[in-house]
Amino acid sequence: MIHVIRAGTxxxxxxxxxxxxxxxxxxxxxxxxxxxxxxxxxLVGNPSDAAGIEITIGPTVLRFTRNARIAITxxxxxxxxxxxxxxxxxxxxxxxxxxxxxxxPRHGMRAxxxxxxxxxxxxxxxxxxxxxxxxxxxLGGRALRDGDRLPVSGALQSRDLxxxxxxxxxxxxxxxxxxFGHIPVAPGAALAGANDTVIRVLPGPEYxxxxxxxxxxxxxxxxxxxPNSNRxxxxxxxxxxxxxxxxxxxxxxxxxxxxxxxPNGQPIVLMGDAQTxxxxxxxxxxxxxxxxxxxxxxxxxxxxxxxVELKHARQALVEIGQYLQQVDLALxxxxxxxxxxx
Amino acid sequence: MTFFSKQVDAxxxxxxxxxxxxxxLLPLGDNALVCTFAPPATLATQARVWSVARLARAWPHVTxxxxxxxxxxxxxxxxxxxxxxxxxxxxxxxxxxxxxxxxGNIVEIPVHYGGADGPDLELVARHTGLTPEQVIARHTxxxxxxxxxxxxxxxxxLGGLDPSLATPRRAEPRLAVPIGSVGIGGEQTGIYxxxxxxxxxxxxxxxxxxxDPARTAPSLLAPGDRVRxxxxxxxx
Numbered sequence: 001m002i003h004v005i006r007a008g009t010x011x012x013x014x015x016x017x018x019x020x021x022x023x024x025x026x027x028x029x030x031x032x033x034x035x036x037x038x039x040x041x042x043l044v045g046n047p048s049d050a051a052g053i054e055i056t057i058g059p060t061v062l063r064f065t066r067n068a069r070i071a072i073t074x075x076x077x078x079x080x081x082x083x084x085x086x087x088x089x090x091x092x093x094x095x096x097x098x099x100x101x102x103x104x105p106r107h108g109m110r111a112x113x114x115x116x117x118x119x120x121x122x123x124x125x126x127x128x129x130x131x132x133x134x135x136x137x138x139l140g141g142r143a144l145r146d147g148d149r150l151p152v153s154g155a156l157q158s159r160d161l162x163x164x165x166x167x168x169x170x171x172x173x174x175x176x177x178x179x180f181g182h183i184p185v186a187p188g189a190a191l192a193g194a195n196d197t198v199i200r201v202l203p204g205p206e207y208x209x210x211x212x213x214x215x216x217x218x219x220x221x222x223x224x225x226x227p228n229s230n231r232x233x234x235x236x237x238x239x240x241x242x243x244x245x246x247x248x249x250x251x252x253x254x255x256x257x258x259x260x261x262x263p264n265g266q267p268i269v270l271m272g273d274a275q276t277x278x279x280x281x282x283x284x285x286x287x288x289x290x291x292x293x294x295x296x297x298x299x300x301x302x303x304x305x306x307x308v309e310l311k312h313a314r315q316a317l318v319e320i321g322q323y324l325q326q327v328d329l330a331l332x333x334x335x336x337x338x339x340x341x342x
Numbered sequence: 343m344t345f346f347s348k349q350v351d352a353x354x355x356x357x358x359x360x361x362x363x364x365x366x367l368l369p370l371g372d373n374a375l376v377c378t379f380a381p382p383a384t385l386a387t388q389a390r391v392w393s394v395a396r397l398a399r400a401w402p403h404v405t406x407x408x409x410x411x412x413x414x415x416x417x418x419x420x421x422x423x424x425x426x427x428x429x430x431x432x433x434x435x436x437x438x439x440x441x442x443x444x445x446g447n448i449v450e451i452p453v454h455y456g457g458a459d460g461p462d463l464e465l466v467a468r469h470t471g472l473t474p475e476q477v478i479a480r481h482t483x484x485x486x487x488x489x490x491x492x493x494x495x496x497x498x499x500l501g502g503l504d505p506s507l508a509t510p511r512r513a514e515p516r517l518a519v520p521i522g523s524v525g526i527g528g529e530q531t532g533i534y535x536x537x538x539x540x541x542x543x544x545x546x547x548x549x550x551x552x553x554d555p556a557r558t559a560p561s562l563l564a565p566g567d568r569v570r571x572x573x574x575x576x577x578x
Contacts, residue, residue, distance in 0.1 A: 019405055019406070020405060020406060022406045022408045022417070022492070023395070023406070023407060023408050023409060023490070023491065023492070024491050024495060024496075024560075024561060025491045025492045025493055025494050025495045025496055025497045025535075025553075025561070026495045027494075027495075124555055125555065125560075131495075131555075133494065133536060133538055134494065134495045134535075134536050134553065134555065135536065136555035136556075137555075141555075202369070202371055202372060204370060204371075205368040205369075205370055205376050228517065232539065248510060248511065248527075248528035248529075250383055250410065250411035250412050250413065250528075251410050251411045251492065251493070251499055251527075251530065252376065252378075252410035252411070252413045252415065253370075253374070253376070253406075253408035253410055253413075253415035253417075253492070255370065255371065255373075255374055255415075255417065257371055258370065258371070262511075262513070262514065262515060262541065263510075263511070263513045264513050264514050275492070275493045275494055275538070276408060276492045276493060276494075277408070277410060277490075277492030277493045277497075277499070278493070279511060279527060279528065279541070280541075282370060285370050285371030285372075285374075286371070287371065287372050288371065288372050288373055288420055310369075310372060313371075313372035313420065314372065314420060314421065317372075317420060317421055318421070321421075
């Protein structure tokens with residue numbers, strides 16, 4: 001059991017989300033930074049579909065009622081376990097009664113806490129993720145509150161010695177520090193500022209219907225993430241993107257990563273909780289491999305969109321797969337060092 | 343003659359020659375393909391969309407099959423499938439698709455029109471050059487068909503809106519539209535099954551629960567169902 005002493009700004013139970021249900025209007029939900037969630041599960045020996053806790057901004061305090069193995073990934077929240085600092089991207093044992101505090105992110109937006117066995121809420125529509133908009137899944141279909149108690153599955157707990165409750169903590173390199181974070185910038189593209197988050201984008205189905213000035217501005221302008229942003233989408237502020245053809249489109253599917261432009265000309269990038277259908281023209285789509293990076297961009301931060309080709313989008317996904325293989329390899333080496341070859 | 347009854351007549355006349363044009367296929371990001379069929383949006387075209395969607399669910403590495411209004415989007419694993427291969431499958435499926443009529447339930451939806459429940463009723467009346475009473479009369483006179491679900495769990499896109507009621511979406515979407523709100527977006531009408539952001543013009547509100555994840559059938563409406571709005575109350 002995990003006792004939520006302090007929930008913080010927006011903390012919820014999430015796994016990798018729902019799939020195959022968009023035709024019923026049921027959205028993906030799930031961890032926005034799926035890469036961090038995936039590594040957190042690996043670091044405690046969980047299957048990839050186990051549920052963990054997504055912490056947005058914080059401050060969040062969790063107390064463990066039993067000995068457990070946990071991992072913390074995602075943004076570095078200057079976490080402490082009973083006042084002892086804990087690194088991000090770290091797997092560690094916790095004792096019954098110990099308290100984990102995630103104060104606030106130094107960089108980034110969201111942290112993930114996985115516990116060996118996974119958060120044991122009842123799956124709904126094939127996932128334990130919280131659908132915050134429709135109000136189902138997770139714990140009561142809502143964000144966590146102070147005083148909540150989260151059940152942890154005992155059945156699935158890893159018997160892996162390398163990840164047991166008595167084995168010392170260890171960490172892995174975060175993806176932000178890895179070579180695959182390198183973004184190729186096209187010649188002549190505007191240089192991103194030091195604090196800008198650079199996001200790779202493929203032109204969308206309606207890209208050509210925007211004015212040449214709007215097409216240029218999409219790539220040349222910084223886009224501020226306004227405070228009216230949430231897990232459904234980031235509303236961006238920048239130059240107005242004009243589209244001479246103002247006729248409404250018939251409703252069509254939209255996806256996490258879709259960049260749509262309502263008539264006010266200010267784009268919205270859709271995120272994991274995005275609705276399944278929309279009517280606004282789609283000027284672009286964030287590549288799958290950069291959705292985790294977008295999930296860690298903060299309110300009022302600037303985004304820069306960089307155009308890439310499909311082959312770059314695929315290569316970026318391959319690089320993420322290679323990073324996860326490195327994590328798996330590190331875990332395997334650790335098992336072998338501890339004489340646990342299971 | 344309403345949009346809806348005209349299309350039913352067309353479907354009931356099998357001798358009528360059918361000319362099929364190739365759909366427009368465009369990628370959406372690295373993992374989706376948008377297939378748009380030639381206008382106008384008709385019930386016959388939508389029946390074909392349902393038919394192709396059923397086939398596409400069985401295609402390898404396709405993770406989502408999402409019908410829209412006169413369009414269909416496939417989501418796939420970007421490392422195992424590609425838009426070119428799926429385009430060929432889609433095109434041939436479209437040409438051989440059945441125009442099978444779905445004879446669904448008739449569902450009556452009571453609506454409280456105007457006032458706080460329908461804050462855009464006056465705006466729609468002004469835009470259409472009608473009185474609020476005429477807007478309500480035309481909205482409740484039509485039979486609607488559920489073309490597809492989307493936007494939110496249980497949200498049905500309805501065909502059959504009287505064209506004289508068409509009103510563009512709001513320039514800036516509302517941050518919170520109340521649960522059960524009934525609205526118009528462009529040439530479509532629908533009901534919000536949960537509180538959410540939204541850009542449609544709101545005519546009224548229904549007390550019915552459109553979506554309940556604990557129900558065996560979580561959605562009140564299914565594709566092919568017929569919907570009739572009835573007047574539960576009016577405030578102008």
